[in-house]
Amino acid sequence: MTTYFYTHPSFLAHDTGSGHPESAYRLRAIAAVLKRPDFATLHEAQAPRGEIEQVRRVHPQAYIDKVLGSVPQQGRHYLDPDTPVSPGSGEAALHAVGAVCAAVDAVFAGEADNAFCGVRPPGHHAEAMTAMGFCLFNNIAIAAEHARHRHDIKRVAIIDFDVHHGNGTQHIFTNNPEVLYASTHQYPWYPGTGSADETGVGNLFNAPLAAGSGSKEFRAAMSGKILPAVDDFQPELILISAGFDAHEGDPLSSLKLIEDDYAWITRELLQRAERHCAGRLVSALEGGYNLEALGESVGAHVRELMYAKRGHRT
DSSP states (O other): OOOOEEEEEGGGOOOOOOOOOOOHHHHHHHHHHHHGGGGTTOOOEEOOOOOOOHHHHOOOHHHHHHHHHHHOOSSOOEEEEEEEEEHHHHHHHHHHHHHHHHHHHHHHSSSSSEEEEEOOSSOTBBBTTTBBBSSSSHHHHHHHHHHHHHHHOSOOOEEESSSSSOOOHHHTTTOOOEEEEEEEEEEOOOOOOOOOOTTTTTEEEEEEETTBBBBBHHHHOOOOOIIIHHHHHHOOOEEEEEEOOOTTTTTTTOOOOOHHHHHHHHHHHHHHHHHTTTTOEEEOOOOOOOOHHHHHHHHHHHHHHHHHHGSSOO
């Protein structure tokens, strides 16, 4: 099994300011875990700079111009109260796009079996014309459209286990039957979307979880609703919006997941990837704000990407 880990120095230069939960310290915590001996065979790849054409498949040019034009020469500018940009934010956002698109290309070329993109800024709250929730461009939606256009496939499944509903991804694909969006998330909670009756054109599968829910409820939602939907859809590519803020230690949520839950759902999704799409799976970082929990949870996730198929993990 060859697993690629996409990263880039520009991700650290996206400066959100002192005290902001979505900080460069998140990637440093992840990097510290992925330097351990059990990740020695993880293939680290530098994310290329994404192309405007790739972004434009999801976001209109006017929005792209607005976001990139808002990047200041010094200090910070706020696109909404939670979403600052700094002098390094434009390059970081474009390299995040480049990471997910390169990861898609790598799994279709057979260079990698799967990939984890340790990107920031995150993406799943960004709607076609709206930056919000720490997100500028919707990385995972751009990856889906890149795969459908560059690799001529029809069915992409996006599974989102961030504690916050991916309103942006749902907004972008709500009327597109060729993209399945399935999410577990705390509800009601920010951003207020994600009720079970939001079904799009039969392509949206929301499994809201009440505050205080833990492993039992999460696994039941995945096993009872999300995973069967993926099997019925028979995707040609699986993408994961990999947020780790449903962890019991996270300061921005009230769910109670643990590292083993992330290992479990990773194995389950790898099984679906093997069953339906020759193992092709790409994961991109979304949330996760307790640094220790984030690092260990990403470690659990990536360890399964690397070893589950080989039978080294049970």
